[in-house]
Amino acid sequence: MLHAFVGGPFEWTGFDDPLDHDQIAALTPAPARPxxxxxxxxxxxxxxxxxxxxxxxxxxxxxxxxxxxxxxxxxxxxxxxxxAGLLYFDLEIANEQLGHPVDALLWLGVAPSAIAHVGEALARPPETAYTAVLTGPANLVVAVICRDTAHLYRFLTETVGSLPVHTLDTSTVLRRVKQAGSLMDGDRLTDPEPPPVRRT
Incomplete structure (x- = not known):
């Protein structure tokens, strides 16, 4: 990955009723002193x-x-x-439980002069969970979370289709066994294993 537009420490905003700015401010911890x-x-x-x-x-x-x-x-x-930016907290959710059961990875081939424009444009829609620049023929990857296949189709044809994209490969996620740090059991996150206690 060369550059991330959205994902990682940035939040996914695809919920139907996202928090407003005041609610986010109330839940955001004060910035730690560097x-x-x-x-x-x-x-x-x-x-x-x-x-x-x-x-x-x-x-x-x-x-x-x-x-x-x-x-x-x-x-x-x-x-x-x-x-110091060496630790951040990320929340993993079971998308299916929130009415978003269709996940897909989009592998896009974009002219170098259009990468920033396309990456920024695809980072904005609520369906987008992750957008990053890669090396190779597919130089932009986008992870999207949709309500159903019709929703994914509209995203591909309307949102992606309106941008200067030369090639597009779409990989739908048929079954998720692991997210970034959590194992899945069907459409649910499993409880984490307790960490070992350090003996001194």
Missing amino acids: PATVLAPDADDEPLFAALATDGRLSYAELSAVAGWSESRAARRVETLRA
Whole structure:
């Protein structure tokens, strides 16, 4: 991936009734103060990252047990890593449970001069969960989440079709067994395995 337009730490906004700006502001934590020096993760952070990768809902008390630290040290380290941009939290959802059972990956071939225009245009629609520039014949990938195949068809013919795209390959997701960090059981996310407790 060379550049992401939407996805990763950016949110998917495809819900029928998304939060308004005031609701988002009320739920958004205050920006963490960036560290005074350049920060890099160290070996002591590995249990913390592993535990949060397994279950980002862990409390500071649970993280302290995993890392072998005090609760206050675990809280400070999480906030320091977050402020430095080395840690962010992402929410995984079962799209099917929210009425969006059709997922597809679109592999687009776009002229280099049009990549920014097409990438930005395809990052805006509510169906788009991820848009990024790649290398190779398909130089733009777009992940879309739709209500049904008719919705996907309209997205392909109307939204993508209105842009200067030379080639398009569409791969629909027939069965999802894993998302970014969660396993799927049918149309539901499975409970994460508990992280191992660090023995000191």
